[in-house]
Amino acid sequence: MTELVRMEGIEKRFPGVHALKSVSFDLRAGEVHALMGENGAGKSTLMKVLSGVYQPDAGRILVDGREVTLPGPAAAQAQGIGIIHQELALMRDLTVGQNIWIGREPRLSFGRIDEARLNADAQALLARLNLNIDPRTPVGGLTIARQQMVEIAKALSYRSRVLIMDEPTAALNDAEIAELFRIIAALKAEGVGIIYISHKMDEIKRISDRVTVMRDGALVDTVPAADTPISRIIAMMVGRALADEAVVIPDLSAANPALEVRGLWRGQELRDISFSLKKGEILGFAGLMGAGRTELARAIFGAEPCDKGEILVAGLPVSIRSPSDAVRAGIGYLSEDRKQFGLALGMDVRANIAMASLPRFASRIGAIDEDALGDIASDYIAKLSIRTPGDRQEVRLLSGGNQQKVVIAKWLLRDCDILIFDEPTRGIDVGAKAEIYRLLNDLAAKGKAVIVISSELPEVLRLAHRIAVMCEGRLTGILPGGAAQEQIMELATKREGVAA
Amino acid sequence: MTTAKAQPERPAPVRRAGGAHQKLLAFASLIVLVIGFSIASQRFFQIDNILSILQAASVNGVLAVGVTLIIITGGIDLSIGTMMTFCAVITGVVLTWMGAPLLVGVLTAIATGAACGLLSGTLVTKARIPPFIATLGLMLVLKGLSLIVTGTKPIYFNDTPGYTEISTGSLVGLVMPQFPLPNGVLVLFLVAAIVGWILTRTVLGRYTFALGSNEEAVRLSGVNTDRWKIAIYALAGAICGIAGLLISSRLNSAQPALGLGYELEAIAAVVIGGTSLSGGRGTILGTLIGALIMAVLTNGLRVLSVAPEWQTVVTGVIIIVAVYADQLRRRKAA
Numbered sequence: 001m002t003e004l005v006r007m008e009g010i011e012k013r014f015p016g017v018h019a020l021k022s023v024s025f026d027l028r029a030g031e032v033h034a035l036m037g038e039n040g041a042g043k044s045t046l047m048k049v050l051s052g053v054y055q056p057d058a059g060r061i062l063v064d065g066r067e068v069t070l071p072g073p074a075a076a077q078a079q080g081i082g083i084i085h086q087e088l089a090l091m092r093d094l095t096v097g098q099n100i101w102i103g104r105e106p107r108l109s110f111g112r113i114d115e116a117r118l119n120a121d122a123q124a125l126l127a128r129l130n131l132n133i134d135p136r137t138p139v140g141g142l143t144i145a146r147q148q149m150v151e152i153a154k155a156l157s158y159r160s161r162v163l164i165m166d167e168p169t170a171a172l173n174d175a176e177i178a179e180l181f182r183i184i185a186a187l188k189a190e191g192v193g194i195i196y197i198s199h200k201m202d203e204i205k206r207i208s209d210r211v212t213v214m215r216d217g218a219l220v221d222t223v224p225a226a227d228t229p230i231s232r233i234i235a236m237m238v239g240r241a242l243a244d245e246a247v248v249i250p251d252l253s254a255a256n257p258a259l260e261v262r263g264l265w266r267g268q269e270l271r272d273i274s275f276s277l278k279k280g281e282i283l284g285f286a287g288l289m290g291a292g293r294t295e296l297a298r299a300i301f302g303a304e305p306c307d308k309g310e311i312l313v314a315g316l317p318v319s320i321r322s323p324s325d326a327v328r329a330g331i332g333y334l335s336e337d338r339k340q341f342g343l344a345l346g347m348d349v350r351a352n353i354a355m356a357s358l359p360r361f362a363s364r365i366g367a368i369d370e371d372a373l374g375d376i377a378s379d380y381i382a383k384l385s386i387r388t389p390g391d392r393q394e395v396r397l398l399s400g401g402n403q404q405k406v407v408i409a410k411w412l413l414r415d416c417d418i419l420i421f422d423e424p425t426r427g428i429d430v431g432a433k434a435e436i437y438r439l440l441n442d443l444a445a446k447g448k449a450v451i452v453i454s455s456e457l458p459e460v461l462r463l464a465h466r467i468a469v470m471c472e473g474r475l476t477g478i479l480p481g482g483a484a485q486e487q488i489m490e491l492a493t494k495r496e497g498v499a500a
Numbered sequence: 501m502t503t504a505k506a507q508p509e510r511p512a513p514v515r516r517a518g519g520a521h522q523k524l525l526a527f528a529s530l531i532v533l534v535i536g537f538s539i540a541s542q543r544f545f546q547i548d549n550i551l552s553i554l555q556a557a558s559v560n561g562v563l564a565v566g567v568t569l570i571i572i573t574g575g576i577d578l579s580i581g582t583m584m585t586f587c588a589v590i591t592g593v594v595l596t597w598m599g600a601p602l603l604v605g606v607l608t609a610i611a612t613g614a615a616c617g618l619l620s621g622t623l624v625t626k627a628r629i630p631p632f633i634a635t636l637g638l639m640l641v642l643k644g645l646s647l648i649v650t651g652t653k654p655i656y657f658n659d660t661p662g663y664t665e666i667s668t669g670s671l672v673g674l675v676m677p678q679f680p681l682p683n684g685v686l687v688l689f690l691v692a693a694i695v696g697w698i699l700t701r702t703v704l705g706r707y708t709f710a711l712g713s714n715e716e717a718v719r720l721s722g723v724n725t726d727r728w729k730i731a732i733y734a735l736a737g738a739i740c741g742i743a744g745l746l747i748s749s750r751l752n753s754a755q756p757a758l759g760l761g762y763e764l765e766a767i768a769a770v771v772i773g774g775t776s777l778s779g780g781r782g783t784i785l786g787t788l789i790g791a792l793i794m795a796v797l798t799n800g801l802r803v804l805s806v807a808p809e810w811q812t813v814v815t816g817v818i819i820i821v822a823v824y825a826d827q828l829r830r831r832k833a834a
Contacts, residue, residue, distance in 0.1 A: 324724045326722065332722075333720060341716050342717055343714065344780075355723070358703045358707070368706060410721065
């Protein structure tokens with residue numbers, strides 16, 4: 001296979017950080033090269049160097065064997081290097097065609113845009129990806145998965161031969177992932193080289209040819225994907241092997257119920273949901289994307305209204321019409337999207353930890369006792385081993401795992417008895433995941449009632465004492481912890497009116 | 501179970517609430533302006549002139565302090581100018597037409613402002629009207645109401661002895677006769693100090709920043725965000741009421757046609773002071789400096805006999821330069 005890109009001895013320093021330590025990397029035509037490492041390992045920095053966003057302090061970049069400099073993203077594009085960002089960079093109100101050709105619209109006289117050609121060209125690109133999307137539809141009306149396909153089409157429109165994909169499946173369901181992988185296979189066949197960044201091990205094994213692991217800004221190794229076991233890749237990432245633990249199910253027969261949900265309905269999203277949760281129990285919620293698990297969590301938490309249904313906390317019916325009602329009833333919710341819904345990123349760790357409990361630290365006229373707050377915040381930073389220079393650090397500067405711990409600290413400080421974790425380890429690296437799991441187990445052991453919603457089955461199997469499975473807004477069954485994956489999948493696809 | 505060894509976190513420096521640099525920049529600009537004008541004209545750096553600059557800054561400063569709160573939540577209030585006038589008009593009605601004592605008039609002004617703020621806060625939160633639209637509407641409503649109530653004629657405060665003292669009298673002058681700081685300026689500093697304290701030390705202040713930083717995250721923390729936001733608008737309204745007292749006291753009358761345009765001057769002061777219009781960032785000290793910069797400019801250019809139309813141009817340029825300097829600094833920091 002011909003070599004498309006070679007990076008040699010790339011060095012990058014930021015004030016106080018040695019971000020890239022003489023990293024070398026190469027990409028061949030027609031291969032998927034997975035780039036792995038914990039958050040902060042240097043993957044993104046390396047890719048920013050390759051896409052012209054950062055300038056390396058030392059080292060060479062070769063494209064097709066010729067040394068190049070990439071002073072900016074446009075220069076990288078000109079070399080055929082395209083990047084598909086985790087956060088999609090599309091304009092929602094423009095059409096698919098307009099998005100693909102933005103800045104390079106085919107022109108007619110007097111600066112008019114040749115819409116017909118624009119759409120025809122876009123159509124041709126989409127057809128190449130085997131996508132049935134009308135280039136005249138506004139991007140905002142497409143699913144996230146389809147928007148991602150449009151991003152890929154856009155990258156191809158630059159005649160990219162190198163595609164960098166940063167966590168492309170983070171927001172996709174299984175069917176959409178399959179479609180993405182089909183497109184990746186087609187691109188491979190055309191000789192496009194793909195650099196694939198992901199935390200999902202099974203995906204890496206499924207589609208990549210080689211795997212490069214980085215740690216602490218340095219290259220660990222580049223290995224063939226086929227004959228390297230996952231455990232070895234993880235060991236390379238964290239610098240040691242992680243034991244995979246089986247769930248230990250405690251005896252909860254004497255425990256009191258913490259939360260009961262009876263006959264909850266909302267439109268077609270939630271249909272007659274009933275379940276109960278005991279103190280000290282971890283109830284996992286499995287299901288495919290769109291099964292209604294997040295909707296259920298938000299309904300219980302009062303973030304969205306429901307049509308009917310009853311919620312009992314510690315055996316007593318409660319009326320929950322807003323998140324503040326839910327919090328008063330002792331329910332805390334950790335959203336799947338902590339940056340958007342969980343944290344005030346521009347504020348410091350202390351303020352975020354205190355966000356749900358501020359009045360408790362205030363005098364009668366509302367003056368905040370900063371000393372007490374600082375002590376408590378430092379307490380939680382130590383207890384949850386949140387890695388931060390201090391409680392006055394802005395939360396946006398922390399890694400994903402540590403941000404998640406800040407959200408957990410917020411609810412622990414509020415002393416909630418029922419905690420709903422929606423995708424608690426999304427975007428969190430392997431080492432920090434284990435810590436979050438340990439935290440969840442500790443919480444349950446201390447008598448908290450815990451709900452864990454997760455799209456990763458291994459996570460549910462490892463944590464949940466019982467597993468509730470949803471499909472299309474209904475609760476299709478509750479299985480004992482450690483149930484077989486096949487059983488869960490059967491319930492997760494048990495559609496109404498279709499024999500299972 | 502093994503846990504991750506302390507992975508090296510980027511040792512980024514501990515950062516405090518933003519705006520410190522911009523504040524420094526604004527303060528330096530203020531000093532440079534004062535020195536520059538002092539060199540250019542001997543008449544500039546005289547006690548009388550300094551006092552008149554401060555007096556001129558007082559109304560705009562008080563309004564700007566109030567609207568800083570709203571801007572930090574990520575909102576905007578276009579109604580503060582006409583709201584100030586409306587408060588003055590209602591105070592005139594109570595004092596001059598109904599003959600109420602001075603203290604009642606003062607409380608009326610503040611209560612009227614708070615009620616107006618309560619209304620705009622409710623429109624923004626409960627009716628979910630964007631702040632720009634809600635306060636644009638209220639701006640016109642209040643302007644109209646001021647004209648209707650007064651029959652478009654000013655209400656004078658000749659029957660309320662001591663009313664003009666609120667703004668132009670000098671308590672400081674009683675103690676230091678050589679430095680008769682007008683009460684209006686004293687009020688500005690007092691309001692700024694109290695609001696500064698609220699913003700940095702109280703729950704209300706913390707939520708003000710939090711709302712501007714990520715309102716949905718605050719709501720999902722179980723905080724009744726609507727209630728707090730209404731409280732912030734009401735507080736800003738009450739501060740408008742104080743501005744209404746200051747301006748009507750200085751003019752010894754409530755001028756119903758006045759007010760439009762004051763909101764933009766106040767917002768300009770806030771922006772020059774480094775408060776971000778996108779919310780989550782800002783300081784009262786910065787706003788205070790912003791208001792002083794505007795007053796020094798106007799006064800200094802007048803002392804140098806620059807035509808007033810050029811003063812407006814310069815103020816506009818200063819706003820753009822101030823925000824551009826902030827952008828440059830942030831780009832460098834990124």
